[in-house]
Amino acid sequence: MTEPIYVAIPITPKVDLTGLPDKFLGQFSKRWQQRMKIWLTMKGLFSVIQVIRPQPTNTDPKTAEIAQWTERDQIGRGAILSALSNKLFNVYCSGSYIAKSLWDELDRKYNIEEQGLEKYSVSKFMRYQMVEDRFVAQQTHEIINLEHPLADAEMKLPEKFLIMSIVEKFPKSWKNFGMKLKHQKGRLSPDDLMIDISIEEEHRNQMHKMPVEHQPRANLGETKSE
Incomplete structure (x- = not known):
């Protein structure tokens, strides 16, 4: 009996993830955000952190538009998660996040914390x-x-x-x-x-x-x- 031949079929990713910023560890979030924005812009994905899911109406189902948004959102969300440390990935990998809500949550949590540290650093320098x-x-x-x-x-x-x-x-x-x-x-x-x-x-x-x-x-x- 002839042995079956297994052929590996290469899967080409839709977005090359090379060049992603260093893993975000929870510190210096502004710097990480700026680098991430540059990367998303270079990949033509910046809109995923700005645009929410299109809402269909009775007269316009927006099927094609929603499908395009969903595909881009999955890529953008995956890219953001890939740029997080393992610890933060475990916290935010829940499927409940779309790319924009994930970005907004990271911005809300870590920028607020950094603002407190910034005020302390300014005060310490001045005093x-x-x-x-x-x-x-x-x-x-x-x-x-x-x-x-x-x-x-x-x-x-x-x-x-x-x-x-x-x-x-x-x-x-x-x-x-x-x-x-x-x-x-x-x-x-x-x-x-x-x-x-x-x-x-x-x-x-x-x-x-x-x-x-x-x-x-x-x-x-x-x-x-x-």
């Missing part, structure tokens, strides 16, 4: 004030790190504004040095600022010849500005 008994270079590094969440939330500070904000946060004994930086000609980058501060700090230590036990502490723990 930070340097203190005298810690290295200024260490505190400057902490302020620069506080700016990173703002950049992720699409609130990146202009470089000059960031540097002037740091200078304004100098402790009282550094005010004259801050004025010198303000009147310094040429562009000052964060890296340049860190170098200038480190040089000034070393110069002050040498001038004062402070004993080790009385030198400013490089405390790596929580800032006193909290």
Whole structure:
């Protein structure tokens, strides 16, 4: 008896999913949404997160229109789910979601949460004030790190504004040095600022010849500005 021959028939997907944004983990949703919108636009699927299912009427069943919408919605919904982490996929893979309702639910939940974190990040940056008994270079590094969440939330500070904000946060004994930086000609980058501060700090230590036990502490723990 002749053995049956099995032939694999390749199935070509209607949409190539290559180029999807990195998996959404529940953080930085605005950035993920922007990248997802770009991907959907490139694939001609952006309308799936804007248009709800056409509703038939007694005079116009809209059969062809509904069939076309259903096909596009399934592709769009599958693409959005494919761009979620395994944990979020398990939460949102329910068939009750169409592409638009899935998108709206992700936007509602994670953008609201991010708005709270953004407000906290802004408040933390604004309230930070340097203190005298810690290295200024260490505190400057902490302020620069506080700016990173703002950049992720699409609130990146202009470089000059960031540097002037740091200078304004100098402790009282550094005010004259801050004025010198303000009147310094040429562009000052964060890296340049860190170098200038480190040089000034070393110069002050040498001038004062402070004993080790009385030198400013490089405390790596929580800032006193909290």
